[in-house]
Amino acid sequence: MNRVRNHVLISIDAGTIMAGARAVEKALTEEIVRQGLSDEITVLETGSIGATGQGVIIVVYPEGVYYGNVTVQDIPQLVEEHLLKGRLVKRLLLSELPKQHVVTKEKTGLLKEQPRIVLRNSGIIDPENIDEYIAREGYEAIGKAFSLKPEGVIEEIKKSGLIGRGGAGFPTAMKWGFAHNAPGDQKYIICNADEGEPGTFKDRLILEGDPHKLIEGMIIAGYAIGATKGFIYIRGEYSLSIERLEKAIAQARQYELLGDNILESGFSFDLSVMKGAGAYVCGEETALIESLEGKRGHPRLKPPFPAIAGLWHKPTVVNNVETLANIPEIIWRGATWYRGYGTEKCPGTKVYTIIGNVATPGIIEAEMGTTLRDIIYEYAGGIKEGKKFKCALVGGAAGAFLGPDMLDVQMDFANLKEYAAVLGSGAILVMDEDADIVDMLQSVLHFFKHESCGHCVPCRLGTAQLVKVIDRIAASKGIKEDIEKLSNISDVMRDTSFCPLGQSLCLPISSALKYFHDEVYARIPL
Amino acid sequence: MDKEAILKKFKPTLDNILYILHDLQDENPQHYLSKDDIKVCADYLNIPYSYTHSVASFYTMFSMKPRGRNIIRLCDSPPCHLMGSKSLLDYLQRTLKVTTGETTKDGIFTLELTSCLGACGVAPAMMVNNEMFGNLTPEKVDTILDKRRKEL
Numbered sequence: 001m002n003r004v005r006n007h008v009l010i011s012i013d014a015g016t017i018m019a020g021a022r023a024v025e026k027a028l029t030e031e032i033v034r035q036g037l038s039d040e041i042t043v044l045e046t047g048s049i050g051a052t053g054q055g056v057i058i059v060v061y062p063e064g065v066y067y068g069n070v071t072v073q074d075i076p077q078l079v080e081e082h083l084l085k086g087r088l089v090k091r092l093l094l095s096e097l098p099k100q101h102v103v104t105k106e107k108t109g110l111l112k113e114q115p116r117i118v119l120r121n122s123g124i125i126d127p128e129n130i131d132e133y134i135a136r137e138g139y140e141a142i143g144k145a146f147s148l149k150p151e152g153v154i155e156e157i158k159k160s161g162l163i164g165r166g167g168a169g170f171p172t173a174m175k176w177g178f179a180h181n182a183p184g185d186q187k188y189i190i191c192n193a194d195e196g197e198p199g200t201f202k203d204r205l206i207l208e209g210d211p212h213k214l215i216e217g218m219i220i221a222g223y224a225i226g227a228t229k230g231f232i233y234i235r236g237e238y239s240l241s242i243e244r245l246e247k248a249i250a251q252a253r254q255y256e257l258l259g260d261n262i263l264e265s266g267f268s269f270d271l272s273v274m275k276g277a278g279a280y281v282c283g284e285e286t287a288l289i290e291s292l293e294g295k296r297g298h299p300r301l302k303p304p305f306p307a308i309a310g311l312w313h314k315p316t317v318v319n320n321v322e323t324l325a326n327i328p329e330i331i332w333r334g335a336t337w338y339r340g341y342g343t344e345k346c347p348g349t350k351v352y353t354i355i356g357n358v359a360t361p362g363i364i365e366a367e368m369g370t371t372l373r374d375i376i377y378e379y380a381g382g383i384k385e386g387k388k389f390k391c392a393l394v395g396g397a398a399g400a401f402l403g404p405d406m407l408d409v410q411m412d413f414a415n416l417k418e419y420a421a422v423l424g425s426g427a428i429l430v431m432d433e434d435a436d437i438v439d440m441l442q443s444v445l446h447f448f449k450h451e452s453c454g455h456c457v458p459c460r461l462g463t464a465q466l467v468k469v470i471d472r473i474a475a476s477k478g479i480k481e482d483i484e485k486l487s488n489i490s491d492v493m494r495d496t497s498f499c500p501l502g503q504s505l506c507l508p509i510s511s512a513l514k515y516f517h518d519e520v521y522a523r524i525p526l
Numbered sequence: 527m528d529k530e531a532i533l534k535k536f537k538p539t540l541d542n543i544l545y546i547l548h549d550l551q552d553e554n555p556q557h558y559l560s561k562d563d564i565k566v567c568a569d570y571l572n573i574p575y576s577y578t579h580s581v582a583s584f585y586t587m588f589s590m591k592p593r594g595r596n597i598i599r600l601c602d603s604p605p606c607h608l609m610g611s612k613s614l615l616d617y618l619q620r621t622l623k624v625t626t627g628e629t630t631k632d633g634i635f636t637l638e639l640t641s642c643l644g645a646c647g648v649a650p651a652m653m654v655n656n657e658m659f660g661n662l663t664p665e666k667v668d669t670i671l672d673k674r675r676k677e678l
Contacts (some may be wrong), residue, residue: 015648018658052647198603216577236587236642239656242608245665277544277585280641296584355646356607362647397604429605429646435644444598447641453584 005040006083009059011123011190012210013048014240015326019055020071025073025175029059035079037149049123052362054094059123072094114379115341116320119365122209127244127317130251131173133212137454139177139257141328145220146265153224153225154180157327159335161347166283166320167395167424168193168500169413175317178307182315187227189218189309190318192288193234193241196280199394199427202351203321206285207234207241211248212327215271217324218330219262230271233288236278243275261337280451284499285318287453298455299499322351329390342368346412350426354380357387357432375406377431389434395424397444398504400511401437422507437516438523442470444508452501459502466505478524487513527553527564533570547582556592557636564651586640593636594629596674603642609649615639617664621671629642634675 010016013102031045051510055069060082070092071080081087092275116122125132133139145153158173159477179187184361191214195203206214218230252258279297281287286300289311310316326348330338338346346368352375355361359381366375372392376382383389391401394411400421402409409415413423431440449463469485472478490506497503513520532549538540542666550563559582582588602611602619615626617646618637621666622630629636659670 014645014658015660017646018660019647195644196641199605200642201646201648204644236639238595275544275548278546278587278640279585291544292541294543294580294581323638334543353646357606357651374556427605427646431608435608440604440608442600443604447603451641506585 001003001038004042004506006063007061008041008043008044009046009061009084009123010043010447011047011049011057012045012240013060013205015048015052016056017240019069020135021056022294023072024056024058024070025507026080027072028452029258031079032083035084037079037083041083044126045128046125047122048205048363049128053360057094066094067092072521082245096242113364114347115367116365117205117329117338117341118210118213118322118351120291120329121213122205123282124359127209127211127212127235128247130212130248130255133210134432137332138328139216141225141332142219142257143263145223145331146219146263146267148225150180151327152224153220153331156331156335157224160338161335161345162237162323162326162338163346163413164320165322165326165350167169167398167422170415172319172323175307176221176224178305179227179315179317179324182308184467186229186312186314186316187225188311188314188316189222189225189227190285190292190316191218191230191232191321192283192285192318193232193238193321193326194276194283194288195235195238195321195425195427196283197398197427197449198423199353199393199396199429201353202363202426204238204241206321206325206351207238208244211241211245212252213325213328214245215248215252215258217328218268218271219257220327221317221319223322225266225315227317228268230269231292231311233272233274233276233282233292236414242273242275249273279289279453281499281501284501287499288318289316296435296453297355298453299497299501305449328488343410343412343415345402345414350423352428354430356392356428356429357435358382359384360431368412369410371408371410372402372428375411375428376407380430383430383432385432387434390431390433391437393429393440393444393508394427395422395507396427398422398500398507399424399427400507401515402511404513420507421511437512437519438470438474440506441512441520442467442474445470445505448501448505456496456502458493458496459498462489462497462502463505465489466509473520473523476523476525480524483517483520512523527626529553529566537653538570538572540573541670543571543581544585545566546570547588551588557594557597558589558592560592581643589664592629594633596634596639597636598652598654598656599638599640601641601643601650602639603613603646605642605646605651606644610670612669614652614662614664635671 032038032041058067058070078089081089121136154173154176162172164170164172258270282291282297284299287297292295306316307512342348351365351367353363364379391403394402416423445466451466452459452463469482486509490509493502494506531633551559564578568575624637645660650662653661
């Protein structure tokens with residue numbers, strides 16, 4: 001057998017494919033053959049390394065050198081200089097690494113060292129190869145889980161203090177406990193991968209970069225609640241995620257990690273992927289269940305909660321991708337280890353997507369309790385072009401605008417609630433001093449009008465009225481009472497809408513008016 | 527693949543309706559769900575035509591009218607909006623001489639808006655069929671459109 005001298009990893013995700021990663025990969029493989037290096041050098045695909053807007057990214061191991069914005073034209077030089085002669089191609093080194101050019105994974109792309117739990121393997125392993133996941137202690141946690149009773153698994157998760165990462169911030173162990181205790185011959189576990197919150201793409205990167213972690217998390221969740229069948233409901237637009245996940249499931253079946261009597265534990269479990277068809281409201285768990293059953297994605301009346309009567313009225317747990325990706329690590333390393341990260345009330349890490357007017361937009365994993373200032377200035381390189389920070393929309397379209405006074409608040413689910421804000425999906429959209437708040441609010445309200453499912457009157461009519469009012473203000477044709485109208489309508493929607501979609505609209509509106517009342521008022525003609 | 531073969535891939539149970547509709551639409555040369563598509567799906571699942579139509583029309587990825595060879599889905603969620611998707615929409619409408627939801631006369635393009643594509647790191651972004659494009663400018667859009675015009 002030949003000894004492989006170098007591994008060249010090429011990041012294949014939606015962003016790098018856009019930048020031409022497939023063509024670069026092909027050229028790289030051909031060039032390596034042409035230069036007679038194919039016995040010594042292996043090219044592997046990996047998921048996102050967390051930096052976006054850096055074009056095609058290539059990492060050379062064992063040195064751990066990161067190259068960005070690589071084009072097909074660069075390949076002959078790269079192969080000859082680095083892979084043949086062992087010299088760095090300086091002009092292609094990732095520019096965001098000013099202090100050192102040769103770096104370890106944790107320091108790459110985004111500026112600060114990140115604790116990686118959820119994204120531990122992302123950008124390191126080949127997501128289409130189960131052996132690489134197993135080599136990184138993958139599927140060890142299911143063995144450990146089976147040695148505990150289902151109650152023991154739930155107890156461990158409870159001790160870890162894990163809170164659901166989907167946005168509502170509900171303790172995961174409690175949800176599992178309800179479903180575990182609910183009577184029923186058949187139970188289900190569903191992974192909510194219908195990632196639609198504007199500005200959020202963390203779940204996609206987990207699915208593309210480390211699909212086996214999710215599968216392992218779902219097996220453990222299924223074991224804990226007593227479900228033999230799981231579904232992954234995924235956005236129809238996420239074609240690469242769907243493809244990778246289906247491959248991963250097939251591999252897990254082949255290794256008998258899915259199917260009957262897994263690891264001779266007596267526990268049987270299988271998974272299916274369900275492709276959504278474009279409806280934001282299906283991110284709401286009961287609407288998602290309706291959609292899985294083959295209906296319009298309308299939310300259901302709660303209670304009964306899905307843990308009691310969910311899919312086909314059987315006890316069902318719906319968990320977010322990021323929540324489930326935390327599970328194997330917690331079980332394998334233990335709750336005490338997990339509590340070493342994050343805050344007392346919200347242990348662990350959070351995956352954020354940080355975007356908008358920042359120097360290096362991308363995805364980061366930071367401890368719970370990290371401040372907005374650290375995320376923007378330390379991890380994302382500050383505001384683009386040295387401009388001033390105006391505000392950030394935190395938590396997606398259904399989140400709140402946070403102004404400069406919130407920069408130093410510790411962000412976790414519990415603490416933000418005290419400031420009438422939410423962590424939501426972890427999307428952070430940063431706006432600089434030039435951003436037009438009326439324009440942004442208009443965009444948010446149009447989004448909700450389009451996505452309102454029409455099931456209940458307050459949301460259906462409310463979103464339409466709000467759009468009318470904000471359009472009028474944006475066109476400088478508003479009247480003084482319009483500002484109050486925005487608040488009134490959204491308050492009524494909060495109190496009377498059927499599901500969180502309509503209820504949460506008051507948040508962006510009230511926070512925008514809190515900080516920028518004068519700016520909105522200035523658009524009203526005298 | 528003919529319609530019969532598509533249907534046969536799935537068990538005739540209601541939870542397969544989205545799979546079937548996706549596949550029928552993908553196979554339709556005009557990229558939409560025709561009345562006949564809805565009808566074969568309804569008959570196969572043994573449910574009313576009206577019910578099938580109500581499900582199909584709920585989801586934005588399904589179209590009830592014929593579409594062009596290339597479906598442009600421009601993201602207009604707040605992150606892309608902040609980074610200038612509105613001026614791109616104006617540009618696309620002017621260049622293609624259509625408004626949102628319409629198909630060009632030559633049948634090459636249909637212009638649609640979509641909610642967040644999760645490509646916010648390279649906003650503004652759009653999809654053309656299954657391909658994603660980011661950091662868009664009018665010049666870049668021109669290049670993308672020209673390439674598609676030449677494909678037959």
